[in-house]
Amino acid sequence: MADKLVITGLTKQYGQFVALAPTDLRVAQGEFLSLLGPSGSGKTTLLSLIAGLSVPDGGQLLINGVDVTHGAPYERDIGMVFQNYALFPHMTVEDNICFPLKMRKLGESSARRQAAQALEMVRLPQLARRFPKELSGGQQQRIALARCLVYRPSIILMDEPLGALDKKLRDQMQWEIKRIHRELGTTIVYVTHDQEEAMTMSDRICLMNGGKIEQSGSPRELYLRPRTLFVADFLGESNLFAGVVTEVQGDEVRVELAHAGSRVRARCSAALCVGRKVRVMVRPQNLCLQAGPTDPTNPADMLAGQAMRGQVLDSMITGSLTKVYVQTAADTPVVVSYPTAWPAQRHAPGQELILHWNAADAVAVPE
Incomplete structure (x- = not known):
């Protein structure tokens, strides 16, 4: 699909502090892109530069093929949705939604008609005559979204819009938001620090760290095939075992684990060579628990060394998942998770266990 937004070498500094290193990014028409990362990673700086709220120190920004690098926000055909809603308290819901249309010199009747359509889109047509103080937080956020959608901007920018709401x-x-995105095919750039939110909503995630893009790809790619240690550690829960590459065979490597002295197989998403220090990432849900000593006749224990011995430290029910913390020879306790169910085996502290996993579920990432 055609690129709606093209960023080339965009950068921003505040004195000696580099808020955004030279960055390249393309966003396709109709794509839902999330800018994800910890505080200070550069995601809000990048969004501000796209919106025209900050002036870049270098680089170029194109929207619909037009250079708007130094253009004013109103010249960019964008809409913004903020965390604090930014609704006018003295205006009704309908007037709030009509406001951007009136600023664009649209007639009264046309503005009212389009506002009604926007309210239908967010499923709140019955609230047109109310004032913002009479709405719940979720309703106010939907009205803020309707006000942004009503004039059909080329790109919608969202800056942690759901941060003030409770989980449910x-x-x-x-x-x-995903439903509206599917129905309208609007291009959305969404800033969040919530990993689950980014994984749930995005077509593509741009994970940022230290003012630069660490990795960009689909939620599946970043979660299952991280290319750096930061990505493996930041996105979701993971167990990371230190080791050294001893053999490379295409996209698979053998790694000698530092704490166990055994060799395991793992996939690799980045180029690795023999002797390279790596961490082998295994997600908690991909680890299996087996009570008692290893049985060499059991195929589950003969996974080319894909196993280690440990002792239960604790277990807890977190809701849909039960987590078991196991102390092995590794530096930190290993986390194992599985669906919570009444018949599931209980693991008492001190119980001896064998952890094992499939080589296809392990990923080697460079130190």
């Missing part, structure tokens, strides 16, 4: 309402709003 946030989950509902995620679904609503």
Whole structure:
């Protein structure tokens, strides 16, 4: 698909502090892109530069093929949705939504008609005559979204719009935003520090760290095939075992684990060579628990060394998942998770266990 937004070498500094290193990014027409990362990673700086709220120190920014690098926000055909809603308290819901249309010199009747359509889109037509103070937080956020959608901007920028909502309402709003995105095919750039939110909503995630893009790809790619240690550690929960590459065979490597002295197989998403220090990442849900000593006749224990011995430290039910923390020879306790169910085996502290996993579920990432 055609590129809606093209960023080339865009950079921003505040004195000696580099808020955004030279950055290249393309966003396709109709794509939902999330800018994800910890505080200070550069995601809000990048969004501000796209919006025209900050002036870049270098680089170029194109929207619909037009250079708007130094253009004013109103010249960019963008809409913004903020965390604090930014609704006018003295205006009704309908007037709030009509406001951007009136600023564009649209007639009264046309503005009212389009506002009604926008309210239908967010499923709140019955609230047209109310004032913002009479709405819940979720309703106010949907009205803010309707006000942004009503004039059909080329790109919608969202800066942590669901951060002030409770979890249940946030989950509902995620679904609503995705539904509207599918129906309209609008291009959305969405800033969040919530990993689950980014994984749930995005076509593509741009994970940022230290003012630069660490890795960009689909949620599946970043979660299952991280290319750096930061990505493996930041996105989701993971167990990371230190080791050294001893053999390379295409996209698979053999790694000698530092703490166990055994060799395991793992996939690799980045180029690796023999002797390279790596971490072998295994997600908690991909680890299996087996009580008692290893049985060499059991195929589950003969996974080319894909196993280690440990002792239960603790177990807890977190809701849909039960987590077991196991102390092995590794530096930190290993986390194992599985679906919570009444018949599931209970693991008492001190119990001896064998952990094992499939080589296809392990990924070697460079130190």
